[in-house]
Amino acid sequence: MKEAINPPKSSTPKAFFLSLILLSLFYLIFLSLQSKHPNSGHRTITINGLKIRPGYTSYDTYIHHQLHKTTNPKLRKIWTSRDWDRKIRVFTRFFSQLKQEKLLTNSSKALCVGARVGQEVEALKRVGVNDSIGLDLVPYPPIVIKGDFHHQPFDDKTFDFEFSNVFDHALYPDKFVGEIERTLKPGGICVLHVAISRRADKYSANDLYSIEPLKKLFNGSDLVRSRKVDGFGLDTEVAFENLQVLVLDRKWSVHCPILLHCNPVDYGPSSFKFFNSWLHVEGFDDVLIGVASKFVVNP
Numbered sequence: 001m002k003e004a005i006n007p008p009k010s011s012t013p014k015a016f017f018l019s020l021i022l023l024s025l026f027y028l029i030f031l032s033l034q035s036k037h038p039n040s041g042h043r044t045i046t047i048n049g050l051k052i053r054p055g056y057t058s059y060d061t062y063i064h065h066q067l068h069k070t071t072n073p074k075l076r077k078i079w080t081s082r083d084w085d086r087k088i089r090v091f092t093r094f095f096s097q098l099k100q101e102k103l104l105t106n107s108s109k110a111l112c113v114g115a116r117v118g119q120e121v122e123a124l125k126r127v128g129v130n131d132s133i134g135l136d137l138v139p140y141p142p143i144v145i146k147g148d149f150h151h152q153p154f155d156d157k158t159f160d161f162e163f164s165n166v167f168d169h170a171l172y173p174d175k176f177v178g179e180i181e182r183t184l185k186p187g188g189i190c191v192l193h194v195a196i197s198r199r200a201d202k203y204s205a206n207d208l209y210s211i212e213p214l215k216k217l218f219n220g221s222d223l224v225r226s227r228k229v230d231g232f233g234l235d236t237e238v239a240f241e242n243l244q245v246l247v248l249d250r251k252w253s254v255h256c257p258i259l260l261h262c263n264p265v266d267y268g269p270s271s272f273k274f275f276n277s278w279l280h281v282e283g284f285d286d287v288l289i290g291v292a293s294k295f296v297v298n299p
């Protein structure tokens with residue numbers, strides 16, 4: 001029995017136990033370093049139709065991977081020269097359409113999440129939405145400021161409108177959406193461009209297979225609409241409206257339990273109405289005959 005558990009001749013039992021202790025020590029140090037990380041402990045969500053890509057061993061690995069492309073000087077040169085006007089033109093079309101739908105107005109305070117060099121911010125300004133800013137890990141002053149979309153550097157209820165085409169870059173999609181809902185004002189609009197029927201690029205952190213996961217994640221919002229688009233490899237545009245929650249003082253809520261929330265909806269020009277009472281107005285018959293005679297074709 002004793003022989004069986006004896007370590008190889010080259011090392012003594014003492015050395016064997018010493019290395020065992022050392023190994024466990026290293027393992028403990030490794031664990032404690034891991035838990036120092038701000039995002040460890042955040043459990044990745046599991047929702048049908050949304051897959052978080054494996055392979056990001058830590059939050060730093062994820063950020064490092066994201067920065068790899070965004071900080072590339074040659075690419076930044078291309079994005080700000082050759083690509084600049086081309087992308088602004090496409091974004092301008094999208095935002096003009098949203099203005100027509102009244103989801104965006106000139107007076108909206110707008111944020112573009114994951115804006116890189118900010119062509120979408122520039123497009124918003126060009127369609128008249130002057131109060132627009134972008135957010136990205138890498139700033140591009142003055143139109144894009146530095147920040148992580150998992151922890152937006154803005155106060156609650158700051159924006160009327162948020163646009164993003166980088167949902168697929170979110171390692172924690174619930175945080176990505178939670179931060180948008182937090183920084184949107186009640187009634188604010190969020191428009192996302194996402195890839196549903198094709199896989200996004202190698203810098204993505206998740207893959208989306210339908211818009212159902214988005215509806216689950218936006219649990220403080222209503223889906224306004226979704227449509228197919230052609231936006232730089234992203235094929236679906238969804239629009240959400242942040243729900244209005246109004247907590248009344250107790251003394252008021254007792255007397256006024258019903259709150260009406262009115263949305264301005266444009267139903268187009270109002271239709272012509274004819275009122276019976278007009279028939280009783282003196283001289284109305286003559287007006288009618290006079291007008292009608294213009295349309296009578298003699299046989």
Ligand SMILES: C[S@@+](CC[C@H](N)C(=O)[O-])C[C@H]1O[C@@H](n2cnc3c(N)ncnc32)[C@H](O)[C@@H]1O
Nearest residue numbers: 066070114115116136137147148149150166169
């Ligand atoms: C595919 S690019 C999109 C750039 C831009 N929206 C466009 O259409 O030209 C993705 C961008 O998301 C940024 N990004 C990735 N992870 C981020 C994070 N956690 N917080 C903020 N930005 C992030 C990257 O730096 C990169 O600029």
Ligand SMILES: *[C@@H]1O[C@H](CO)[C@@H](O)[C@H](O)[C@H]1NC(C)=O
Nearest residue numbers: 105106107125126127128129
């Ligand atoms: C919004 O701004 C654009 C561009 O400056 C301008 O052409 C348009 O008339 C403005 N729209 C309204 C409703 O003020």
Ligand SMILES: *[C@@H]1O[C@H](CO)[C@@H](O)[C@H](O)[C@H]1NC(C)=O
Nearest residue numbers: 106107125126128129130131
């Ligand atoms: C928005 O900016 C444009 C260009 O700088 C300017 O002509 C326009 O008057 C501004 N609109 C508002 C509402 O400030």
Ligand SMILES: *[C@@H]1O[C@H](CO)[C@@H](O)[C@H](O)[C@H]1NC(C)=O
Nearest residue numbers: 174175178216217218219220
């Ligand atoms: C909405 O989702 C977030 C995160 O995905 C969660 O923390 C929160 O509890 C949910 N709220 C409701 C009302 O379900």
